[in-house]
Amino acid sequence: xxxxxxxxxxxxxxxxxxxxxxxxxxxxxxxxxxxxxxxxxxxxxxxxxxxxxxxxxxxxxxxxxxxxxxxxxxxxxxxxxxxxxxxxxxxxxxxxxxxxxxxxxxxxxxxxxxxxxxxxxxxxxxxxxxxxxxxxxxxxxxxxxxxxxxxxxxxxxxxxxxxxxxxxxxxxxxxxxxxxxxxxx
Amino acid sequence: xxxxxxxxxxxxxxxxxxxxxxxxxxxxxxxxxxxxxxxxxxxxxxxxxxxxxxxxxxxxxxxxxxxxxxxxxxxxxxxxxxxxxxxxxxxxxxxxxxxxxxxxxxxxxxxxxxxxxxxxxxxxxxxxxxxxxxxxxxxxxxxxxxxxxxxxxxxxxxxxxxxxxxxxxxxxxxxxxxxxxxxxxxxxxxxxxxxxxxxxxxxxxxxxxxxxxxxxxxxxxxxxxxxxxxxxxxxxxxxxxxxxxxxxxxxxxxxxxxxxxxxxxxxxxxxxxxxxxxxxxxxxxxxxxxxxxxxxxxxxxxxxxxxxxxxxxxxxxxxxxxxxxxxxxxxxxxxxxxxxxxxxxxxxxxxxxxxxxxxxxxxxxxxxxxxxxxxxxxxxxxxxxxxxxxxxxxxxxxxxxxxxxxxxxxxxxxxxxxxxxxxxxxxxxxxxxxxx
Numbered sequence: 379x380x381x382x383x384x385x386x387x388x389x390x391x392x393x394x395x396x397x398x399x400x401x402x403x404x405x406x407x408x409x410x411x412x413x414x415x416x417x418x419x420x421x422x423x424x425x426x427x428x429x430x431x432x433x434x435x436x437x438x439x440x441x442x443x444x445x446x447x448x449x450x451x452x453x454x455x456x457x458x459x460x461x462x463x464x465x466x467x468x469x470x471x472x473x474x475x476x477x478x479x480x481x482x483x484x485x486x487x488x489x490x491x492x493x494x495x496x497x498x499x500x501x502x503x504x505x506x507x508x509x510x511x512x513x514x515x516x517x518x519x520x521x522x523x524x525x526x527x528x529x530x531x532x533x534x535x536x537x538x539x540x541x542x543x544x545x546x547x548x549x550x551x552x553x554x555x556x557x558x559x560x561x562x563x
Numbered sequence: 564x565x566x567x568x569x570x571x572x573x574x575x576x577x578x579x580x581x582x583x584x585x586x587x588x589x590x591x592x593x594x595x596x597x598x599x600x601x602x603x604x605x606x607x608x609x610x611x612x613x614x615x616x617x618x619x620x621x622x623x624x625x626x627x628x629x630x631x632x633x634x635x636x637x638x639x640x641x642x643x644x645x646x647x648x649x650x651x652x653x654x655x656x657x658x659x660x661x662x663x664x665x666x667x668x669x670x671x672x673x674x675x676x677x678x679x680x681x682x683x684x685x686x687x688x689x690x691x692x693x694x695x696x697x698x699x700x701x702x703x704x705x706x707x708x709x710x711x712x713x714x715x716x717x718x719x720x721x722x723x724x725x726x727x728x729x730x731x732x733x734x735x736x737x738x739x740x741x742x743x744x745x746x747x748x749x750x751x752x753x754x755x756x757x758x759x760x761x762x763x764x765x766x767x768x769x770x771x772x773x774x775x776x777x778x779x780x781x782x783x784x785x786x787x788x789x790x791x792x793x794x795x796x797x798x799x800x801x802x803x804x805x806x807x808x809x810x811x812x813x814x815x816x817x818x819x820x821x822x823x824x825x826x827x828x829x830x831x832x833x834x835x836x837x838x839x840x841x842x843x844x845x846x847x848x849x850x851x852x853x854x855x856x857x858x859x860x861x862x863x864x865x866x867x868x869x870x871x872x873x874x875x876x877x878x879x880x881x882x883x884x885x886x887x888x889x890x891x892x893x894x895x896x897x898x899x900x901x902x903x904x905x906x907x908x909x910x911x912x913x914x915x916x917x918x919x920x921x922x923x924x925x926x927x928x929x930x931x932x933x934x935x936x937x938x939x940x941x942x943x944x945x946x947x948x949x950x951x952x953x954x955x956x957x958x959x960x961x962x963x964x965x966x967x968x969x970x971x972x973x974x975x976x977x978x979x980x981x982x983x984x985x986x987x988x989x990x991x992x993x994x995x996x997x998x999x
Contacts, residue, residue, distance in 0.1 A: 383715050384660045390711045391653040394681050395646060397704060398688045402642050405692040428686045429701075430630035432693075453739070501695040508634045543693035554634060 408542040412535030413482055415460060415468035417502065419532045419546075420519070431512035432504045433519075433546070433553075435532055441495040442470045450475075450488050450496070457483045457539055458498055467531065470498065477539065485539035502534055505546045511557045518556050519548050569597050611668040612768075615720055618672035622652075622679030629687045638691060645687040652680035656716060667717075671769075674718030678709040678725075699735035702728050706749070713756050719769045722753045723776040730780040733787040743788035744869040750784060753777075774826045778808055782834075789874045792867035795851055798842070798910050800874050802903035803881035805834030810884035813896050835902045836954060839931075842906060842924040843958065845967050848917025878903070895938060898931055928958050929980070 418438040442458060450456065456473040460482040463469055473496065474483070487499040507515055519530050533544040546553040576593065579585045585593075625648050636644065655673045663669040682705045688694070689701060706728035713722045733746035757777060760770045785804055790796025812828025841847055881903050888897050905927055909920030935951030938944075962973065 380660065380664050383664070384657060386711065387653075387657055387660055387715045390708075390715065391650075391657070394649060394653065394684075394708050397708060398645050398649070398684045401685070401688045401692070401694070402645070405694075406638075428626055428630060428682060429690050430632040430686075432690075503695050505693050506632055506690040508632045509630075511632075511634065 404540070405542045408535050408537045408540055409544060412537035412540075412542065414544070415462070415482070415534050415536060416466055416531050417468050417534060419502075419530055430506055431509050432506040433512055433515050435503050435505055435543075435546070437500050437502055437532075439469055440489075440500055441497045442472050444491055444494050444496045445473070450491070452488055452490050453499075454488045456486060456488055456498075458486050458500075459483050460536070468534075473498075482536065483539050484536055484541050501541055502532060502543060505532065505543060505553075507553070507557075511554065514557045514560075515546075515548075515553050518553070522548055572597070607668065608768075611671055614668045614672040615675055618676040619679070619720070622676045622683070626679060626683045626686065629683055630690070632690055641687060641691040645684045645691070648680045649684040652677035656712070660716070670716045671718045671720055674712050674716035675720045675724070677716075678712055678721040681705055681708045699732040702732045702735075706732065710752055713753060717756075717759070719756070719760055719773045722756050723773055725753060726750065726776050726780040730784050730787070733784050737787045740788065740791045740867065740870045743791075744873055746784045746788045747873050750781065771826055775830075778826060778830050785877075789870055789877075791870055795910065796874065798847075798851065798906050799878060799903070802835060802838050802906045803878045805831050805838065806881045806900050806903045807831075807877065807884060809835055809900055810881075810888060810896070813888070813893075832899060835899050838906070839902045839924060839928055840957060840961070842909065843921060843928060843961065844965075845917050845921045848909065848913045848920050878907070895935075898934060901927075925958070925962070928954065932958065 419435045420438065454475075456475055457478055458470045458473050459478060460468050461471045470484075473488075477483075477485075484500070486501060489497040489499040491497070506512075522530070529550075530546070530548045532546050534541050535544050536542075548556050551559075572593070576585070576590045580587055580590050629644070629648075652673070656677045659666070659669045659673045685701060685705055685708075694701075706725050709721055709728075710725055712718065713725065729746055729749045732749075733743045736742040757770075757773060760773055763770075781804065782801075785800060786797075790800050808827045809831025812825045812831050885897065885900050885904060888900060905923060906920075909923060913920050932951045932955035935954065936948050939947030939949075939951060962968070963977075965973070
């Protein structure tokens with residue numbers, strides 16, 4: 379009985395290690411081999427008791443033109459095709475319900491349709507920062523935004539539709555560096 | 564028989580023998596009949612409690628330290644850090660099973676610590692890779708990874724953490740009935756452990772804590788997951804749920820216990836009374852019956868099926884238990900346990916103005932409180948008398964300030980009921996006098 383319990387516990391320990399390990403490996407592969415994209419965003423600062431402070435990211439253009447023919451449910455998984463404009467910013471052009479080939483895309487979910495826009499529930503919504511840095515980051519962004527230079531953007535690596543956030547920039551500066559210097563120059 | 568009561572009896576025995584009330588022989592027979600009191604010594608109990616609280620605090624402290632998000636650590640360092648607390652927790656648990664398999668204190672403490680470390684590990688990975696603020700995936704993966712600990716280590720606090728976790732998870736899907744109902748199969752995972760803990764040490768702190776968490780989580784979980792597709796479902800579901808707690812709390816009822824040792828019975832009873840009291844308001848029947856999240860969200864027929872199956876099972880279990888207690892002729896229990904039955908009948912016969920169920924519930928609560936008072940007096944149980952008086956007082960105050968009823972009718976009903984009391988009182992006094 380005792381050895382059975384211990385074997386069970388050891389097996390469970392392996393599963394408990396495997397889950398975070400596989401999470402890490404999957405993301406490391408995307409960060410290494412994924413294609414890089416730049417999305418314009420607006421950061422604000424909330425709090426999570428377990429995972430720490432983060433800035434919530436709201437991708438500015440988180441929608442595609444609505445598709446009249448397709449009947450899409452809220453929460454349905456779709457593939458949003460990405461196009462890079464002449465300023466180097468990534469934009470969503472359209473969505474597809476089947477996995478696209480040979481194009482850049484992100485796997486995401488339909489949030490809701492409103493008018494001629496179809497809003498997406500993008501898997502790019504949190505950027506974790508050090509406890510004190512997260513509220514400072516929001517303040518810096520707000521100050522920056524007031525000077526009508528709303529150029530905060532998030533760098534994302536995407537591979538096979540799976541996105542991993544690489545870094546967050548406010549005005550050509552990594553947010554961590556901006557916080558350290560106490561503002562944008 | 565309650566351990567405390569036997570202990571008390573054993574304390575009294577020598578004096579009873581000394582004063583010649585019992586013979587030494589009878590005292591020994593009593594001791595033989597009740598057997599030795601196997602009780603956990605005070606030190607062991609302290610060890611379990613302090614050890615578990617210690618493990619809980621250290622575990623939470625580690626989670627908080629990691630949540631600070633140390634910027635200077637590289638991704639590699641963080642990856643390693645994700646596993647260190649987890650592996651320490653696992654090592655500790657294995658060591659306990661290996662060296663101290665008999666110690667409840669060690670098992671409970673190390674299992675609690677490991678449960679928290681699994682969460683710390685996943686949380687740190689989420690933080691490092693900016694993993695999307697989940698739709699409950701973080702919580703669910705954490706809970707699924709700790710569920711086996713409950714059984715491997717026979718530990719109840721991980722079971723409580725698991726229950727709280729799956730309730731939080733169900734909360735993130737409150738508007739998605741197909742996902743939220745998975746709460747029920749997930750919750751069922753701990754049932755064997757719960758029964759084991761009750762069997763092992765009925766009315767002991769750990770099963771009491773687990774019962775409390777179970778009641779709270781099941782109540783919140785039902786509001787997240789059930790009755791989304793038909794208006795006023797709560798009127799049927801919640802009384803049924805609380806009556807199940809209430810009836811289950813009465814099982815093994817020959818034993819002397821105090822209320823706090825039976826959280827299921829106590830909270831079940833309070834829940835049933837509160838619901839019955841809410842049902843004495845007309846507006847509940849007039850407007851509350853159309854209230855449901857699902858109706859606003861237009862949930863289709865198919866996705867409503869699991870919701871219906873679980874809701875109806877809860878009602879069915881409640882009715883079966885009610886029938887069981889009726890068969891046993893346990894009138895006191897049946898009286899309070901009848902709330903779901905009356906609520907269901909009221910739900911179907913409410914009509915457009917809801918007057919009928921309102922009147923029925925007012926009469927029911929009046930009858931219930933008076934019957935408690937009289938049965939309490941008859942059996943010399945002051946607690947029951949007081950609870951009956953409290954119920955009656957709440958009902959009277961609510962009706963006195965009820966603006967729905969005209970003053971004349973209210974006044975007349977109050978006088979009639981008052982006269983009824985006096986008449987009963989007189990009859991009772993005469994009968995008692997006759998008995999003398």
